[in-house]
Amino acid sequence: MVKKGIQRIYLIFIFLFLYLPIAVLIVLSFNDSKSRVSWGGFTFDWYIRLFESRSIMNAFYTTIFITLTSAVIATILGTLAAIGIGAMRKKGKAVMLGATNIPLLNADIVTGISLMLLFVRFTRLGMSTVLLAHITFNIPYVILNVLPKLNGLSQNTYEAALDLGATPLYAFYKIVWPDIRPGVFSGFLMAMTMSLDDFSITYFTKGAGIHTLSTMIYTELRKGIKPEMYALSTILFLIALILLLLMNYRSREDQINERRT
Amino acid sequence: MRKLKRQLCAGPYIVWIIGFTVLPILMILYYAFTTPEHRFTLENVLSIAEPIHLKALLLSVRLALECTVLCLLLSYPLAMILNGLKIKRQSFIVFIFVLPMWMNFMLRILAWQMLLSNNGIINSILQALGFSGVSILNTPAAVVFGMVYDFLPFMILPIYNSLVRIRSDVIEAAKDLGASNMIVFFRIIVPLTMSGVISGVIMVFVPALTSFVISDLLGGGKVLLIGNVIEQSFMQGMNWNLGSGLSIVLMVFVIASMAFMNSHTKETEGTAVW
Known part of the structure; x- marks a missing residue:
C-alpha cells in the first residue's frame, strides 16, 4: 500500500515536471498585463491581436507549410526506402541502416552547419533549403517506424499474391499496406513533431527574412517575447491534444472492431 | 528478380x-581543414586545445554526463512504475511524453526561467513552506536542469519500450525457480532492458553535449558550452573554417562515445527509439 502511494507521488512529480511550464504559458496567454510576473486579470486580447499581427501569422504559415510538406515527403521517401531496405540482404541492410542513423545521431548543430555549408555553396539560403533540411532529418524517423512492421509474413504473402497474378501495386495495397499502415502513421506523426519542435537546423539553414515560430522566438528572446506568442502556442498545443486524443480514441475503436470480427 | x-x-x-x-x-x-584562402591547415581542428575552447568542451562533457545520469536515474523507476500500471495502450504513454514537444521548447524553457527566478513561483512556495529559496538561475546547475527537462522523454521511452517487451512468464519462471525480487531485477530485468538504456543514453548524451540554446537561456550568457562557441563562430565571428574545425572535433567526440557505449554491450541489434 505504501509502495503504491510512493509510486503515485512519483508519477505526479514527473507529470508536474513535464507540464508545469506548459501550464505557465497557458496562464500567461490569458494575462492582461505585458509583464511576465504579475497577473493583470483575464483577457482574450492576445488571441485577437495574434491574428492581426502579420509577422507572427507569416511565421506561423511558414512553420505549418514546412512541417506538413517535409513530413509528407519524408513519409513517402521513407516508406519506399523501408520497403527497399527490407528486401535487401544483410550487408546492404547494415550499410543503409548505418547511413540512416547519421542524421539521427549526429548533433543537430553539426547537421545544420554541414547542410548550410552545402546550400551556401550551390544555392541561396531560403525557404526551400529549410524544407530540404527538414526532410533530411525526418526520413530516418519514418524508416525506423516502418521497417519493424515489414515482417517476413507480409513479404511471403506478397510474393504469393504476385504468383497468383496480382499487379505489384494491387498486392502492395492489399497485403503490405495494412501491415505497415500504423508504422507509416506514427512515422509521419514523429516527423511532424520533430519538424515543429526543431530550432537548430532551421536556424542555420534559413535565409534572411524567413522565420519559423522557433527562430522568431529566438530573435525575440532579447527584447522580450510578445504575449501573442503564448496565445499561438496555446492554440497549437490544444490542437495537438485534441488530434492525438481523437486518434487514440479511433484506434481503440479499431481494436474493438478487430476483436469482434 | x-x-x-x-x-x-x-x-x-x-x-x-x-x-x-x-x-x-x-x-x-x-x-x-582549409584556411579561408583554400590552403590546407590543421589549425582549425587543433584550436580545440586553446584554453577557452577546451574549457567549453570539458564543461559540455561534464554537464552532458550529469544530465544523462540524472535522466537515467529519473527514467528507470518511472518506466518500471509505468510498466506496472499494465496499461494496454502503450501509445497513450508515448503520447503523454511527446505531447509537450508541441509547445515550442524555447517557450517551455523560458517558462522554467520564470518559475525558477528569484521571485518566481517555486521560490514563493518554498518560502511559504519555510524553506530558504533556491537561486540556481544563470548557473551550470540551471542548464543541467533545463537539459534534463528537455531530453527526459528520449530516455523514458526506449527504456519503457524495452521493459514492455519482457514477457511476464520469464519473470514468473525465475520466481518459480526461487529467485528473489533483487535477483530477478539484476539478472533478468536489467540485462533485458540494456538495449533500451543504451539508446536512451545516446539520445540524451548527444543533444546535451551539443546544445547551445538551453545554455543561452538558463545560463544567462555565463555558461559557455562548445555548442555556443561553434554557433558564435558561424553567426557572429563569421569564421566558418574555425566553426567547422570545432564541429569536426565534436563529431569525433560523439562517434567515440557511441563506439565506447557499443563496445560495452553484447547486443548489436539495439532498439529503435520509439
Missing part, C-alpha cells in the same frame, strides 16, 4: 543520403 525490383524502392533515398548526408559532411571536412 522481384527482390531486386523492390530494392529499387530505396533508390530515391540513396540519392538523398548521398546528396544531403554524405556531401554535407564532405563540405564540413573541407572547411575544417
Whole structure:
C-alpha cells in the first residue's frame, strides 16, 4: 500500500515536471498585463491581436507549410526506402541502416552547419533549403517506424499474391499496406513533431527574412517575447491534444472492431 | 528478380543520403581543414586545445554526463512504475511524453526561467513552506536542469519500450525457480532492458553535449558550452573554417562515445527509439 502511494507521488512529480511550464504559458496567454510576473486579470486580447499581427501569422504559415510538406515527403521517401531496405540482404541492410542513423545521431548543430555549408555553396539560403533540411532529418524517423512492421509474413504473402497474378501495386495495397499502415502513421506523426519542435537546423539553414515560430522566438528572446506568442502556442498545443486524443480514441475503436470480427 | 525490383524502392533515398548526408559532411571536412584562402591547415581542428575552447568542451562533457545520469536515474523507476500500471495502450504513454514537444521548447524553457527566478513561483512556495529559496538561475546547475527537462522523454521511452517487451512468464519462471525480487531485477530485468538504456543514453548524451540554446537561456550568457562557441563562430565571428574545425572535433567526440557505449554491450541489434 505504501509502495503504491510512493509510486503515485512519483508519477505526479514527473507529470508536474513535464507540464508545469506548459501550464505557465497557458496562464500567461490569458494575462492582461505585458509583464511576465504579475497577473493583470483575464483577457482574450492576445488571441485577437495574434491574428492581426502579420509577422507572427507569416511565421506561423511558414512553420505549418514546412512541417506538413517535409513530413509528407519524408513519409513517402521513407516508406519506399523501408520497403527497399527490407528486401535487401544483410550487408546492404547494415550499410543503409548505418547511413540512416547519421542524421539521427549526429548533433543537430553539426547537421545544420554541414547542410548550410552545402546550400551556401550551390544555392541561396531560403525557404526551400529549410524544407530540404527538414526532410533530411525526418526520413530516418519514418524508416525506423516502418521497417519493424515489414515482417517476413507480409513479404511471403506478397510474393504469393504476385504468383497468383496480382499487379505489384494491387498486392502492395492489399497485403503490405495494412501491415505497415500504423508504422507509416506514427512515422509521419514523429516527423511532424520533430519538424515543429526543431530550432537548430532551421536556424542555420534559413535565409534572411524567413522565420519559423522557433527562430522568431529566438530573435525575440532579447527584447522580450510578445504575449501573442503564448496565445499561438496555446492554440497549437490544444490542437495537438485534441488530434492525438481523437486518434487514440479511433484506434481503440479499431481494436474493438478487430476483436469482434 | 522481384527482390531486386523492390530494392529499387530505396533508390530515391540513396540519392538523398548521398546528396544531403554524405556531401554535407564532405563540405564540413573541407572547411575544417582549409584556411579561408583554400590552403590546407590543421589549425582549425587543433584550436580545440586553446584554453577557452577546451574549457567549453570539458564543461559540455561534464554537464552532458550529469544530465544523462540524472535522466537515467529519473527514467528507470518511472518506466518500471509505468510498466506496472499494465496499461494496454502503450501509445497513450508515448503520447503523454511527446505531447509537450508541441509547445515550442524555447517557450517551455523560458517558462522554467520564470518559475525558477528569484521571485518566481517555486521560490514563493518554498518560502511559504519555510524553506530558504533556491537561486540556481544563470548557473551550470540551471542548464543541467533545463537539459534534463528537455531530453527526459528520449530516455523514458526506449527504456519503457524495452521493459514492455519482457514477457511476464520469464519473470514468473525465475520466481518459480526461487529467485528473489533483487535477483530477478539484476539478472533478468536489467540485462533485458540494456538495449533500451543504451539508446536512451545516446539520445540524451548527444543533444546535451551539443546544445547551445538551453545554455543561452538558463545560463544567462555565463555558461559557455562548445555548442555556443561553434554557433558564435558561424553567426557572429563569421569564421566558418574555425566553426567547422570545432564541429569536426565534436563529431569525433560523439562517434567515440557511441563506439565506447557499443563496445560495452553484447547486443548489436539495439532498439529503435520509439
